[in-house]
Amino acid sequence: MEKARPQWANPLQFVFACISYAVGLGNVWRFPYLCQMYGGGSFLIPYLIMLVVEGMPLLYMELAVGQRMRQGSIGAWRTISPYLGGVGVASVLVSFFLSMYYNVINAWAFWYLFHSFQNPLPWSVCPLNGNRTGYDAECEAASSTQYFWYRKTLNISPSIQESGAVQWEPALCLILAWLVVYLCILRGTESTGKVVYFTALLPYCVLIIYLGRGLTLHGATNGLIYMFTPKVEQLANPRTWINAATQIFFSLGLGFGSLIAFASYNEPSNDCQKHAIIVSLINSATSIFASIVTFSIYGFKATFNYENCLNKMILLLTNSFDLEDGFLTASNLEQVKDHLASAYPSKYSEVLPYIKNCSLESELDTAVQGTGLAFIVYSEAIKNMEVSQLWSVLYFFMLLMLGIGSMLGNTAAILTPLTDSKVISSHLPKEVISGLVCLISCAVGMLFTMEAGNYWFDIFNDYAATLSLLLIVLVETIAVCYVYGLRRFESDLKAMTGRALSWYWKVMWAGVSPLLIVSLFAFYLSDYILSGTLRYQAWDAFQGQLVTKDYPAYALAVIGLLVASSTMCIPLGALGTFITRHLKRGDPAPVA
Amino acid sequence: MLWPLFLLVTAIHAELCQPDAENAFKVRLSIKTALGDKAYAWDINEEYLFRAMVAFSMRKVPKRETTEIAHVLLCNVTQRVSFWFVVTDPSKNHTLPAAEIQSAIRMNRNRINNAFSLSDQTLEFLKIPSTLAPPVDPSVPIWIIIFGVIFCIIIVATTLLILSGIWQSRRKNMEPSEMVDAEDKRENMITVENGIPCDSLDAKGGHINDAFMTEDERLTPL
Numbered sequence: 001m002e003k004a005r006p007q008w009a010n011p012l013q014f015v016f017a018c019i020s021y022a023v024g025l026g027n028v029w030r031f032p033y034l035c036q037m038y039g040g041g042s043f044l045i046p047y048l049i050m051l052v053v054e055g056m057p058l059l060y061m062e063l064a065v066g067q068r069m070r071q072g073s074i075g076a077w078r079t080i081s082p083y084l085g086g087v088g089v090a091s092v093l094v095s096f097f098l099s100m101y102y103n104v105i106n107a108w109a110f111w112y113l114f115h116s117f118q119n120p121l122p123w124s125v126c127p128l129n130g131n132r133t134g135y136d137a138e139c140e141a142a143s144s145t146q147y148f149w150y151r152k153t154l155n156i157s158p159s160i161q162e163s164g165a166v167q168w169e170p171a172l173c174l175i176l177a178w179l180v181v182y183l184c185i186l187r188g189t190e191s192t193g194k195v196v197y198f199t200a201l202l203p204y205c206v207l208i209i210y211l212g213r214g215l216t217l218h219g220a221t222n223g224l225i226y227m228f229t230p231k232v233e234q235l236a237n238p239r240t241w242i243n244a245a246t247q248i249f250f251s252l253g254l255g256f257g258s259l260i261a262f263a264s265y266n267e268p269s270n271d272c273q274k275h276a277i278i279v280s281l282i283n284s285a286t287s288i289f290a291s292i293v294t295f296s297i298y299g300f301k302a303t304f305n306y307e308n309c310l311n312k313m314i315l316l317l318t319n320s321f322d323l324e325d326g327f328l329t330a331s332n333l334e335q336v337k338d339h340l341a342s343a344y345p346s347k348y349s350e351v352l353p354y355i356k357n358c359s360l361e362s363e364l365d366t367a368v369q370g371t372g373l374a375f376i377v378y379s380e381a382i383k384n385m386e387v388s389q390l391w392s393v394l395y396f397f398m399l400l401m402l403g404i405g406s407m408l409g410n411t412a413a414i415l416t417p418l419t420d421s422k423v424i425s426s427h428l429p430k431e432v433i434s435g436l437v438c439l440i441s442c443a444v445g446m447l448f449t450m451e452a453g454n455y456w457f458d459i460f461n462d463y464a465a466t467l468s469l470l471l472i473v474l475v476e477t478i479a480v481c482y483v484y485g486l487r488r489f490e491s492d493l494k495a496m497t498g499r500a501l502s503w504y505w506k507v508m509w510a511g512v513s514p515l516l517i518v519s520l521f522a523f524y525l526s527d528y529i530l531s532g533t534l535r536y537q538a539w540d541a542f543q544g545q546l547v548t549k550d551y552p553a554y555a556l557a558v559i560g561l562l563v564a565s566s567t568m569c570i571p572l573g574a575l576g577t578f579i580t581r582h583l584k585r586g587d588p589a590p591v592a
Numbered sequence: 593m594l595w596p597l598f599l600l601v602t603a604i605h606a607e608l609c610q611p612d613a614e615n616a617f618k619v620r621l622s623i624k625t626a627l628g629d630k631a632y633a634w635d636i637n638e639e640y641l642f643r644a645m646v647a648f649s650m651r652k653v654p655k656r657e658t659t660e661i662a663h664v665l666l667c668n669v670t671q672r673v674s675f676w677f678v679v680t681d682p683s684k685n686h687t688l689p690a691a692e693i694q695s696a697i698r699m700n701r702n703r704i705n706n707a708f709s710l711s712d713q714t715l716e717f718l719k720i721p722s723t724l725a726p727p728v729d730p731s732v733p734i735w736i737i738i739f740g741v742i743f744c745i746i747i748v749a750t751t752l753l754i755l756s757g758i759w760q761s762r763r764k765n766m767e768p769s770e771m772v773d774a775e776d777k778r779e780n781m782i783t784v785e786n787g788i789p790c791d792s793l794d795a796k797g798g799h800i801n802d803a804f805m806t807e808d809e810r811l812t813p814l
Contacts, residue, residue, distance in 0.1 A: 114735035117734055133723070322672040429761070
């Protein structure tokens with residue numbers, strides 16, 4: 001008796017699963033950075049163009065493939081062409097790499113969440129030094145939030161060579177994160193379908209609350225005006241367009257096989273075109289929404305630091321010249337400085353080295369992305385808000401929901417091909433397969449909880465998925481259009497959903513999107529080759545800031561291995577099928 | 593007659609208390625910053641209170657119990673408000689060593705702050721570092737408690753889900769054996785469906801139509 005393929009209880013679960021997977025941490029910490037760096041409001045133009053030209057077509061294609069083939073990535077591509085099973089294997093491998101390091105972010109979010117229930121917040125004060133006359137030296141050199149991140153959370157070593165030991169606190173949080181993921185994927189679509197209601201909707205609740213809070217913060221409008229002011233000259237910079245295309249590509253999570261896995265649990269008559277458009281629009285809208293919140297937080301933090309700087313200067317001048325307390329204010333600071341410079345030149349020149357020019361623009365210009373934004377900049381802004389514990393809990397809970405939502409998609413990409421395979425699923429029940437995958441990923445993830453773990457995290461983050469995904473999606477598009485045949489796929493879709501395929505999709509799939517991906521791929525390849533040796537940012541405890549160092553040889557080998565292992569699956573898969581068929585050529589009846 | 597003596601005493605005082613003099617300390621107050629609208633003006637009465645507090649602190653030092661307010665000298669009061677002070681010995685010729693004054697002030701810093709409604713940051717004794725209050729360190733870190741709670745909840749939920757999955761699959765394994773018994777019984781009975789006898793159908797040998805199979809087999813045995 002054939003077991004019917006599990007299905008989503010209703011199409012809404014499928015849409016929520018796709019949204020929860022696509023809307024992830026990148027929307028919160030990568031898009032605002034890009035928006036700020038590449039022209040503010042004018043970045044929206046290349047972003048929306050790329051969404052329509054690249055994001056929607058590729059998303060629709062993946063969903064359509066999954067819904068038509070009703071199998072995970074390996075089975076789906078093998079059905080398209082027996083030589084393309086390697087594409088599916090490459091997707092699974094990339095998803096495996098991603099799930100290994102991505103859950104560490106959830107572990108850090110748990111860590112910060114658990115530490116938010118203290119008064120005062122642990123990252124708002126520096127610990128005292130040995131004889132209690134001052135603060136810890138590293139904390140003085142850096143800031144209390146940076147100290148909490150680099151010393152208390154990561155306990156980071158000065159370079160990647162010094163691995164150190166596994167830190168038990170982040171290790172515990174990582175185990176908890178994997179347990180939560182296991183709980184959610186335990187029953188397949190039955191459990192995932194219910195969890196995605198929360199992971200898709202709760203982040204929006206928190207974002208709306210934060211929008212309300214953020215817009216009412218003192219100085220928020222400074223950030224919003226500065227960031228969104230369009231700098232139209234950036235449109236002429238090719239990097240703007242490249243980054244817009246890259247952001248759309250990676251933000252939708254194409255090429256991992258998660259979308260194919262999710263769509264394979266759909267009913268065949270599901271209108272995946274409508275869903276593709278909805279999901280991609282919601283994903284981009286969330287990015288823009290999250291950047292409004294982020295910029296208002298930036299504005300608050302920058303204004304706070306600017307006013308702090310002004311107050312420090314006022315105090316310095318008041319103390320040096322014994323002026324009346326309260327005489328110096330922000331408005332007369334410049335005049336009084338000039339007056340003092342002329343009236344007491346010798347004393348002023350003594351004080352001059354300590355005087356800083358406080359500038360709001362320079363505070364706003366500090367653009368941060370990635371874990372630095374999420375865990376340092378945001379927590380620094382939160383510690384200055386009233387009732388900071390509440391805002392902290394809300395924020396890290398939102399990060400957790402976003403991260404777990406994306407993890408559900410990643411694990412689905414790995415598990416769907418495994419459970420589809422008759423060989424494995426006949427021996428082991430679904431729960432055991434899920435458990436084994438979680439266990440292996442957790443064990444390897446312990447690498448990222450070591451003292452040098454954050455450096456390895458950066459390696460995985462930058463190189464595990466980037467080039468391989470571009471190649472995978474390129475091969476996917478070419479496979480669907482030219483190997484399987486666009487007409488055949490079109491008639492399949494029409495038979496399946498009852499709707500004809502619009503000419504727009506055909507043009508995009510056959511021509512524009514592959515060209516775009518090829519140009520992205522060529523750009524990144526040439527970028528890596530031209531930049532010579534690869535470098536990373538290491539934390540220097542004495543200076544209290546990041547310094548640039550070169551990767552050692554074995555780290556470069558690991559990078560090469562990461563990229564090669566997934567990209568080589570494609571040709572190796574084709575080669576393997578070719579050899580197997582060649583050997584079977586002597587057999588009488590070919591397998592249908 | 594007393595004039596030259598008075599002038600001499602004042603001159604000696606002036607020498608003892610000077611900015612950067614030996615054993616002299618600079619004090620800096622930021623009253624407006626601390627109190628805002630409720631700030632009081634710094635006048636000679638406040639100075640008197642200050643001298644009284646310093647004398648009080650010195651009297652707590654062993655062998656200095658006879659320190660009087662008159663032994664505390666203030667000078668160079670600026671608009672900031674900041675000034676220098678020294679503490680002289682009963683003969684009023686020497687100043688007491690800085691180390692003694694430093695330890696005395698540190699011991700009684702809280703009392704001095706409270707007398708002026710100020711804090712360590714708004715009433716500064718330059719060169720006398722204040723002892724910083726250590727952060728509260730509970731015996732069990734709070735985060736471990738919350739971690740433990742959430743960890744237990746997740747473990748319990750996971751175990752429940754796994755166990756209920758095992759029960760469900762055991763129930764499914766039992767039903768096919770029940771169905772086999774029922775099918776054997778069916779061969780002995782003549783069942784009628786819609787008025788048509790079913791013995792024309794070979795129930796065991798036929799193909800099972802997937803359209804009529806559902807996931808949850810809750811069919812009662814015939």
